[in-house]
Amino acid sequence: MNAVSSQTFPKYLRLQNTLDFKRIFAHGYRENLEFIKIISLENSFEFPRLGIVAGKKNLPKAVLRTKFKRVLREIFRKNKHNLSSKDYIAISxxxxxxxxxxxxxxxFERFIEGIH
Structure with missing residues (x-):
């Protein structure tokens, strides 16, 4: 893997399937951080995956929801090598x-640093 491809955030690292979200919501471990909630659950892959829930109720403007998701994806992307093979959902x-x-x-960054 070259340096450029190791810094990307490919689709396989994203939670996109509704069934995956439902499974994690039903059986995942919850942790409350200052501004977000994290739900995590072991997965059967050899890499971590991230899903983000940014509701209109907590972030009423689309610009804020987009920025929130962009910030979390960037932190996840930079730290994915430090994470175990779990699925993570971040909720505003x-x-x-x-x-x-x-x-x-x-x-979120402190949460990731505390994992390893």
Missing amino acids: TKKIKDIGSSYSGKD
Whole structure:
């Protein structure tokens, strides 16, 4: 794997299937961070996968939802080699309304650093 391909975020690292989301919501381990909730569950692959839920209720503007997802994907992409083979769902919480566009993802970064 060359340096460029190791820095991408390919589709196979994303949770896209509704059944996967339902399985993780039903059986996953939950952890509350400062601005997001993380639900994780072991998967049968040799790599981690990420799904993001950014609801209109917590992030009413599309620009904020897009930025939230972009920040989390970037942190995941940079740290995917440190993660075990689990599926992760990151969910925005009500508290994120207060900071809106200034969300930097530091709580998610600390969560990832605490895993390994």
